Structure formats: C-alpha cells, structure tokens
Amino acid sequence: MSESKTPQPYDEAIVLHVSLTNGTIKREPLDKDMIAKYLGGRGIGVKTLYDNLPPGVDPLSPDNLLIFAVGPVTATSVPTAGRSVVVTKSPLTGTVFDSNVGGHIGAYIRRAGYAAIVFEGRSEEPVYLWIDDDEVEIREAGKVWGENVEVSTDKLIEETDAKAHVACIGPAGENLVKLASIMTDKHRAYGRGGVGAVMGSKNLKALVVKGTGKVAVKDEEQLDLAVKRARRLIKKNPVTDKSLPVYGTPVLVNLANEYGMLPTHNFQEGTFNDAEGVSGEKLLERLSVRTYRCFGCPIGCGRISKTYGEEVGGPEYETIWALGPQCGINDLEWIAMANHHCNLLGMDTISVGSTIGCAMELVQRGKMDASLEFGNTEGLLELIDDMGHARGLGAELGEGSRTLAEKHGAPDLAMQVKGLEIPAYDPRGAQGHALGYATSNRGGCHLRSYLIGPEILGVPVRVDRDRPEGKADLVILYQNLSAAMDAFVLCRFTNFAFTVDDYAEFVSACTGIPIDGHSLLAIGERIWNLERMFNLREGIDGSEDKLPPRFNTPLPEGGTRNRVVLIDEMLPEYYRLRGWDAEGRPTKERLERLGLA
Amino acid sequence: MDLTAEKLAKMIDHTRLKADTKPGKIDELCEEALSYEFATVCINSVYVEQAAKLLQDSDVLVCCVVGFPLGASITEVKALEAKEAVRRGAREIDMVVNVGALRDGNDDLVRSDIEAVVVASGDAHVKVILETGLLIDEQKVQGCILSKEAGAHFVKTSTGFGPMGANPHDVRLMRETVGKDMGVKAAGGIRTFKDALRVIDAGADRIGTSAGVAIIEDFRWAQYSDSWMQPDRPCWICPSRAASLDKQPKDVYLWYKQRCLVCPDRDENIFND
Known part of the structure; x- marks a missing residue:
C-alpha cells in the first residue's frame, strides 16, 4: 500500500x-x-x-x-x-x-x-x-x-x-x-x-x-456529512462533551456508589464507605496530570496520572473498582500504582482485582490460608507481580477466580460468568444489565450490552432498573449493536451520542453497501448467533447463562438493598426473542434467516 | 407510534436561557433550529435581534421570555419588554405570571398583568408561565383561567429555574382547564424523548427544552424497541416526589406531600427506587 x-x-x-x-x-x-x-x-x-x-x-x-x-x-x-x-x-x-x-x-x-x-x-x-x-x-x-x-x-x-x-x-x-x-x-x-x-x-x-x-471510502461526501453531524452530536452530549473529558470513566465511582451498585468486598456489599476517596473527582484533584486521546477521538476519556512520583496510565473506572472497593482498598495512589504494575506485566485489571477480592473472601471465610485481608495493601503489589510471573500464590490466582474458588471448595465465591470475572456494577441493581452479564457470549462483561446507559444513566431514556419486563428486548438490541460496532469498529462511548442510524450511515459511506439501521443490527445478530454456535460446539450451553448464587440474596444496605436478580423471569423471554429453543440453542429457522444454517 | 421526528420537532421551543449564554451559543441555537425545523428558539430579550436576523425567511420563530424567571417585575416593565421584543423580531412571548399575586388570590392583578403583556405583544402569541412548582392545584387552575380571560394563547408549566419542571399531572390539569382552544406548553426538566412523549400524552402541544437536539436524535431509538416506553413507577413522574422543602414554600411542599397519603399508588412509595 x-x-x-x-x-x-x-x-x-x-x-x-x-x-x-x-x-x-x-x-x-x-x-x-x-x-x-x-x-x-x-x-x-x-x-x-x-x-x-x-x-x-x-x-x-x-x-x-x-x-x-x-x-x-x-x-x-x-x-x-x-x-x-x-x-x-x-x-x-x-x-x-x-x-x-x-x-x-x-x-x-x-x-x-x-x-x-x-x-x-x-x-x-x-x-x-x-x-x-x-x-x-x-x-x-x-x-x-x-x-x-x-x-x-x-x-x-x-x-x-x-x-x-x-x-x-x-x-x-x-x-x-x-x-x-x-x-x-x-x-x-x-x-x-x-x-x-x-x-x-x-x-x-x-x-x-x-x-x-x-x-x-466509497462515498466521501456522504461520510463528510455524517462525520460533521457526528462531531456535533458528541459536542452536544453531556456525557461525551463533559463527564468523560473532565473525569474520564472514574466519573462512575460516585454514581455507582449512590445507586448501591459499587461492588465492595467481593460483591458482599454494594456501597463503599470511602468511594469519594477513589472517585473521578478525587482523581482529578489529586493525581491527574493530563488526558490521553486514542486515534481520532474527540472525547478524550483517557487519563495520565502521577503517583509515587511516577507518571502512569489510567486508572479507569473498572480498574479503580477492581483494585479498590472490590478489595476494600481506599488508597487512590496505591490503586494507580497497582494498575501500573498490571500494565507493565500485561494483565487484565478487572480480573486481577476481582480474583484478589475472591481470594480475600476465601481467606475471610476460612477456605484458604494466605496473608490476605480486605482493605490491606501490604504485600499486594508483590502478589500482583507474582501473578504476572506465575509464581507461588500468584500462579494460583493467575488462573482466575473460578479455578481459584473451585480449588478451595467454594465455587460460589467466584464472581464470574462462564469464567470471566464480572465487572464493576452489581447486577442486583439493574435487571437488564444482569441479563446481559448472564447471556454474554464471552462471559461476565459489561460491554456486550451496556444497559447501565438506560437503567442508571437514563441514556437515551430512563427505564426502570428493577423491572424485568422489556429487558430481554433491550439486551438483545444492545448485544446486536455491540457486535456490529465491534465489527466496523468504533468505541462504545459513542453510544451516548449516536444512534443505530448514525452507525449505519458511516458503514454505508465507507463500504458502499446500502445499510440501514435494521440491516446493521441484523449483521450484529448474525455475529452473536455464530458466537453462540461456537460456544455450543464447545459444550458451553444455556446452563452457563447464569449468575453466581450470591445475586439471589439481597444486599442489606445501600441503594440496591432488597433486590435480587430476576434471571428466571427474563431468560425465557430472551431465548424466545432470540429465536432460540428453551435450552438456549438457536433454532434452525433463525439460523436459516441469518444465513448460518 | 404515530408521532414522527418531524412532527415532534415542530412542537419544540429550542431553548437557551442561561445567564452564561454568549452570542455564539445563540448562533448555534438558531442553526440547530433551522436544521431540525423546531417551532421556535426561546431566548432572553437581549438576543432577539440577533436571532431574528438569523431566522428571517424561515418558519422558525423567535420566542422571547419576559419578566423572567421570577415574574416579579412591575407590569409596565413586562409590557415594555414584550413590546420591545416584538419590535425586534419576537413572534412569541413567554411571560412569567405574577406568582406572588396568584398565590395571594389577587386575581385582578394577575389578569391585568397578563392583559398588559398581551396588548403590548400585538400579533405575537403570549404564553403564560405559571411556575407550577410554587403552586397548589387550585392555584394552577386559577392561573389557567385568568390567562384565558386575559387573552393569552398558551399556558406554560415552568421556567426551568423554579423548584419543579413539567410533569404529566400538571399538564393534564392545565389541559383540562383551558380546553382545546388554548395551547399548553410543558417546560422544565424535559431531557429525553420519553419525557417529551409523556407530557404530549398528557395534553401538551408545545415543549420547551434545551435538549431538543438530543430528543429528536434519540427519538430514532424508538423504532428499534418498544421497551423504552415501558411504564415508569408512578412516583417517578409525580410532582409530589419532586417536592422540596428547600425550594418550595412550606404550605406548597406540605400540600404535595399530603397527596402521597391518599395516593392510590401509595403502596409503590416504599423503600428506595
């Protein structure tokens, strides 16, 4: 070229x-x-x-x-x-x-x-x-x-x-x-x-x-118009023009905490007493050096922070949560440094923090013998280094929370779906988001169907976070759109400002293929179903569309108290709307319609 | 859903009333109004000439607020402000009622205050902002009646600067009071297409919002799912939930809260939602 x-x-x-x-x-x-x-x-x-x-x-x-x-x-x-x-x-x-x-x-x-x-x-x-x-x-x-x-x-x-x-x-x-x-x-x-x-x-x-x-691109004029419009929409949107540029994703810490959805002590609680101390606002006041932008991004949610005299990337919201409240830790400087260690080692901060939190609870409940305690950072940086080098206890934790908890006879203490650690939103606080976790093809993930948008942030409109009705429909919409977005490929945060139609316009202009919003979603649906078929072929079936049993027990305090996940009410509807059978297998008719039969 | 994005846009007063507004924002507001074909741009009087020039020869009208946001200016000042706004190009006037007089039951003063603005506005339509968050239902009804008697063309819920925004209860009450011959404008706190559709369903035929672009853009999501419009909990859209002792007179606040005691949905009003 x-x-x-x-x-x-x-x-x-x-x-x-x-x-x-x-x-x-x-x-x-x-x-x-x-x-x-x-x-x-x-x-x-x-x-x-x-x-x-x-x-x-x-x-x-x-x-x-x-x-x-x-x-x-x-x-x-x-x-x-x-x-x-x-x-x-x-x-x-x-x-x-x-x-x-x-x-x-x-x-x-x-x-x-x-x-x-x-x-x-x-x-x-x-x-x-x-x-x-x-x-x-x-x-x-x-x-x-x-x-x-x-x-x-x-x-x-x-x-x-x-x-x-x-x-x-x-x-x-x-x-x-x-x-x-x-x-x-x-x-x-x-x-x-x-x-x-x-x-x-x-x-x-x-x-x-x-x-x-x-x-x-196939149609420059069409793309120019669409991009001008898109840039205007990003400037008009309070999330993409204000919250994310000013605070980055850590803006969510205080919000999640207010809703009682900031998982604390391995999801044993939904509020963290020191949330303010690890919030986006505090990050801005104490550590932020400058912002970081990915290629072609007008939002600029990335942070560069200074901690212990060193400039480091991040930390993002999910990381702050995983290495902070999930482990009962309220030291923002330490969290930024632990994030840096993970980056140097090349490790997923969500799964690292969640697995350490799981280990802390295993110790708390006498299931595991180790010098780990919620809220105590002593030795944790060394443990993270050991995880990255597969040494000692670190090697055990490096297998992830599912393997760790199973090994110690307490599989229910791993906060995971299909082996992937659940991120920073307690599913009891948002039924649709919970269904998204359970049905995600790659396991516990917030990005397959980010129903935090409508259920918590009210974007594009607020829907009742506690109602199971209608959630299957929205989860499928978001899953299909997310699959399409990852195929053409754009950042999830544009979701706050753009609709399906905007994305279709981009794709159409770039490829020359006439694509509208509905046909774009159909592509997403095809990808989603093919992933499902891959997993079924591997023996991962509908029995894995579930959440840890912890989420059948209500939290005692906070904005998400008195709630459990109503997965049994939502899953059959989800399968039906997906065109899958009662066991979660795509029907022949649906596969034929998607060109996958 | 019968309502199209185009029809919805035609019901929106695209609004910018904040004190920090710079002339550039008015340019932007007008450009957006032309692009989306909103009904009007709703602005402070200082920007009327600028907007009128930008919108000349278009279907988008200039709407100017008067006596804003407190409604406590003397009548002559309101009338003069309205007259000047019309002379400079405004075609709709959104005046704030004399809230104190309305709460005091001084019907003559309220009526004459509105009449003076209606006369001063000439052919321009006048909307009367009641600031419903400062009133109990009887006073809202009375405000509607007096506005109608005074020759106003619309009644409007709120300034957006008061203790409450628009809600379906108030809009429905106002529509029932004024009938079909007057307009009802819902304004204040309308941020999403769901908010907009809710007040339209309650009887509003005009919407005042600074989120007009987002409302129209996001309305396109509606075609992809019916679940957006799943009913909300009754308390969420009830003015009694929004009542605040910090922001409202004690009697008004208590009036709102006492409604909760006899509300048919009171069983929903438990715990945290």
Whole structure:
C-alpha cells in the first residue's frame, strides 16, 4: 500500500495469514461476501475462528488462532475510528472471545493496508511481527522476551521505526497467565479473557506496525456529512462533551456508589464507605496530570496520572473498582500504582482485582490460608507481580477466580460468568444489565450490552432498573449493536451520542453497501448467533447463562438493598426473542434467516 | 407510534436561557433550529435581534421570555419588554405570571398583568408561565383561567429555574382547564424523548427544552424497541416526589406531600427506587 500511496478502499484490504510454526506469511484478499455478512473486526474474526478451529482445541496450543482485525470504518475520519479487536478462543473461559482496544494500532494496521492478521501455530523461539506497510517480517524477539510492556515497547520502536506502534505482551502473557492482556501504547489493553496468554503460547511477543498509507471510502461526501453531524452530536452530549473529558470513566465511582451498585468486598456489599476517596473527582484533584486521546477521538476519556512520583496510565473506572472497593482498598495512589504494575506485566485489571477480592473472601471465610485481608495493601503489589510471573500464590490466582474458588471448595465465591470475572456494577441493581452479564457470549462483561446507559444513566431514556419486563428486548438490541460496532469498529462511548442510524450511515459511506439501521443490527445478530454456535460446539450451553448464587440474596444496605436478580423471569423471554429453543440453542429457522444454517 | 421526528420537532421551543449564554451559543441555537425545523428558539430579550436576523425567511420563530424567571417585575416593565421584543423580531412571548399575586388570590392583578403583556405583544402569541412548582392545584387552575380571560394563547408549566419542571399531572390539569382552544406548553426538566412523549400524552402541544437536539436524535431509538416506553413507577413522574422543602414554600411542599397519603399508588412509595 505504501508504494503506490493510492488510497485503499476497505474491500481491497489484505488479510495476512502468519504461520508461526513454519514462518510463512500469506496474503489473501478480503472476501467481499464476508464484508457484506460480517463487516470486519469481531465479525470476521469470529467467522474465521468458527470455520477454522475444530471444537475442543486447547486455547494455549498451537492449533488456536489469534486474530487481530479492524473494520471498514477504521482509520477514516469517523470519530474514534482507531480501535481494533483481537479474536481467539479464550484460555480463561473456553469460549469464543473478542477483546477490543483503543490507542492507535488499529488505525496503523489499516493504514498499512490490512483488514486482519491471523496468527496460527507456534514459533520455536520468541518472535515479533514487523509490518512496515507492504513489508512484513517475522523477527527474533529474544532481547525483549522477559521485559515488561514499557521496556518492550520502547525497545521495539527503537529497533523498528519511531513512527511504529506496538501491541505486545508482558511477562504475564509470556508465562501463560490466564488473565494476561495484550498492551498497546503501553497502557491500553486488549484486556480481557487471557488473550495475552494465547499470544505468549505462540511465542509471539509483539505486533509492531507502521502504516503510512491512506484509506479510501466509497462515498466521501456522504461520510463528510455524517462525520460533521457526528462531531456535533458528541459536542452536544453531556456525557461525551463533559463527564468523560473532565473525569474520564472514574466519573462512575460516585454514581455507582449512590445507586448501591459499587461492588465492595467481593460483591458482599454494594456501597463503599470511602468511594469519594477513589472517585473521578478525587482523581482529578489529586493525581491527574493530563488526558490521553486514542486515534481520532474527540472525547478524550483517557487519563495520565502521577503517583509515587511516577507518571502512569489510567486508572479507569473498572480498574479503580477492581483494585479498590472490590478489595476494600481506599488508597487512590496505591490503586494507580497497582494498575501500573498490571500494565507493565500485561494483565487484565478487572480480573486481577476481582480474583484478589475472591481470594480475600476465601481467606475471610476460612477456605484458604494466605496473608490476605480486605482493605490491606501490604504485600499486594508483590502478589500482583507474582501473578504476572506465575509464581507461588500468584500462579494460583493467575488462573482466575473460578479455578481459584473451585480449588478451595467454594465455587460460589467466584464472581464470574462462564469464567470471566464480572465487572464493576452489581447486577442486583439493574435487571437488564444482569441479563446481559448472564447471556454474554464471552462471559461476565459489561460491554456486550451496556444497559447501565438506560437503567442508571437514563441514556437515551430512563427505564426502570428493577423491572424485568422489556429487558430481554433491550439486551438483545444492545448485544446486536455491540457486535456490529465491534465489527466496523468504533468505541462504545459513542453510544451516548449516536444512534443505530448514525452507525449505519458511516458503514454505508465507507463500504458502499446500502445499510440501514435494521440491516446493521441484523449483521450484529448474525455475529452473536455464530458466537453462540461456537460456544455450543464447545459444550458451553444455556446452563452457563447464569449468575453466581450470591445475586439471589439481597444486599442489606445501600441503594440496591432488597433486590435480587430476576434471571428466571427474563431468560425465557430472551431465548424466545432470540429465536432460540428453551435450552438456549438457536433454532434452525433463525439460523436459516441469518444465513448460518 | 404515530408521532414522527418531524412532527415532534415542530412542537419544540429550542431553548437557551442561561445567564452564561454568549452570542455564539445563540448562533448555534438558531442553526440547530433551522436544521431540525423546531417551532421556535426561546431566548432572553437581549438576543432577539440577533436571532431574528438569523431566522428571517424561515418558519422558525423567535420566542422571547419576559419578566423572567421570577415574574416579579412591575407590569409596565413586562409590557415594555414584550413590546420591545416584538419590535425586534419576537413572534412569541413567554411571560412569567405574577406568582406572588396568584398565590395571594389577587386575581385582578394577575389578569391585568397578563392583559398588559398581551396588548403590548400585538400579533405575537403570549404564553403564560405559571411556575407550577410554587403552586397548589387550585392555584394552577386559577392561573389557567385568568390567562384565558386575559387573552393569552398558551399556558406554560415552568421556567426551568423554579423548584419543579413539567410533569404529566400538571399538564393534564392545565389541559383540562383551558380546553382545546388554548395551547399548553410543558417546560422544565424535559431531557429525553420519553419525557417529551409523556407530557404530549398528557395534553401538551408545545415543549420547551434545551435538549431538543438530543430528543429528536434519540427519538430514532424508538423504532428499534418498544421497551423504552415501558411504564415508569408512578412516583417517578409525580410532582409530589419532586417536592422540596428547600425550594418550595412550606404550605406548597406540605400540600404535595399530603397527596402521597391518599395516593392510590401509595403502596409503590416504599423503600428506595
């Protein structure tokens, strides 16, 4: 792409197939039918995985695939168009898994001329892939193997090009820790599901990309109009123009606490007495140095903080919660430093914090013997380091909360769905959000269907958070939209300002395919059902669409007291509206309608 | 749903009344009003000329507030402000009623105050803001009757600066009182299309809001699910829930709270929601 410098439309982008076993690199054109049915990103990743991965493959074996993918909107002028996804089979959940990141690398993959990079096999020695526009090379990575994310990133840029962007693993990925992330821009993460461990299992340290080409869209005029409109909508929206730019995602700490939905002490409580001390407001007053923007983002929710004299990325809301209230910790400086440790090691802060909180409760209840106590940070940074290096007790926790709690005879104390730790919203406080957790194809995730928007924030309108009625319908809408968004690929936060129709306009202008909101949602539905079929093929069925039993017991205090999750009332309706049978299997009719039969 | 985004936009007074408003915001407001084809832009009198110039030859009218937000100016000042606003290009006048007089039962003063503005406004339509959050129901009804007698064209719930915004109860009461011949404008706290549809259902035919763009844009979500309009709990949309002793006269506050005791939905008013 760099040689001609002719702007490249998405349907001319290349799919790279990199065999790490035999060191071959193959280029294939992007299948046009694939674009029409799956767009790109998560869609193409899931389809590739479904078609090429037989059931029962060990996620950390060479047979697993690791797919980096971007979409038709990537690197265009559409706000937040720098995101990318990784799709693989998760070693943490055993499910199909996509993990999504901001930063810049997605835009550079696309500018280099690629729609996806599919890694297969396993290298004998540590390597990294260096993409310099058309030039693609597997390089030896021995000198950065064992180094943390910052050092690795700096060295790889030094070795390649100052304009390159790096996605790499840290020690956690190298040591096959199931909570390992892939990091880019040093502190942005393809965070969840242990995707970093899959990368480590392939002896693949990093993907380094320099992309200098331009991307073409099919209808520039249509896109220009849509982008102008989109920018105006972001400026008009109080969340995208005020809350997120000023406080970042930690603005949610106080709000979640007021609603009694800030999980505390491993979800034993829903309010944290010291929430104010770890809030977005306090972060702004005490630690914030400047904001950080991902590629093409007019919102700028990222933070750079200063703690213990050091500038560090974040912390985000979910991280503050996981390393803070979840573990009973109220020391914001320490939380920022613990987040930094996780970033250096390349680990998912949500699962790390949640698993430590789980361990603390196991100790509290006499199920486990360790020097862990809610609210006590002593030794925790060392424990996090041990988790990242799979050492001692850290190795045990690095397997995630499900394995940990099962090992100690108390599986109910793991706050997870399908093996993935539930994030920072107590599901008892928002029925729709709870249903979203339970039915998520990748396990306990807030981003598959962020019903916190309507149920708590009142966006686009407020719906009664306690009513089960109508929630299945909204969860499906959000799940389908999220799947589509991860396929074209844009940031979730644009949801506050844009509607389905805006996204359809972007995709239509970029691809030239006439797509309206309903057909965009149909693409999302196709992706969602294919993921479901993947999981069913792996033996993960409707019996896994559940939440930990803790959520059948009401909280005693706070804004979410007196509530339990009414999953049994919502799930049958969800299956019915999905066109699935009573066991949660897609019916033949639905699969035929989606072109999946 | 019969209501289209276009019809909904035609019911909106696109509003900017904050003290920190700079001229650039009025330009933006007018551009948006033209783009979305709102009914009017609702602004303070200092910006009427600017807006009128920007909106000339369009269907979007300039609406100017008068005696705003307290309604406590002397009648002559209100009338002069209305007259000047009309001379400078306003085609609708939203005046604040003399709330103190209305609460005091001084019907003549309330009526004459409105009449003076109606006369001064000439052909421009006059909406009378009752500031319902400072009134009990009897006073709201009386405010509607006096507005009608004085020749006003609309009654309007709130300024957006008072203790309460618009709610279906007040809108319904006002519609029942004025009948079909007058307009009812709901204003204050209308932030989402659900808020808007709720007051329209209660009888409003005009909506005052600074969130007009979001309301119209977000209204497009409605086509993708009927669940947005699942009924809310009765207390959420009841003015008695919004009553505040800090913001309201004690008698008004207690009047609102006493309604809770005999409310048919009182069993819903438990715990935390």
